[in-house]
Amino acid sequence: MKCPHCGHDGSRVIDTRDSGDGIRRRRVCKQCNQRFTTYEQLNTAVHIVKSDGRREPFDRIKLLNGIRVASAKRPIATAHLEGIVDQIEEYVHSSGRTEIPSKEIGNIVLNRLKAIDPVAYIRFATVYMDLPDLESVRSEIDRLMDRS
């Protein structure tokens, strides 16, 4: 566990706390004496791999927020959005993999949203499929309109 202040490898735990789905440890660096907090999840964390190669831990709340933003002011029940996130969380943890491409997660969300609300679908697609310009947003809308 490297100190985030000086990069030193040795630290001493000064406080350990159960925080629901993980363990929080307060640490003090043996070299610079600065304090920092580490968080350990009880399950092996699944990481999401983004299109640029960056990895970040799967974060249910972040995903839900993304879907919420896409669905703002649309007639979709919150329970419905939570249901989508539940399904994805289960998918992620039952896959047995430790890394899943963000695109794969995005596609599952898109498939659900498409069936529920086309506007929320397009909003989510704009962000998560990285539609770079209006032209590609329009062709995605065209594709959607053709199908329905």
Ligand SMILES: [Zn+2]
């Ligand atoms: Zn340090």
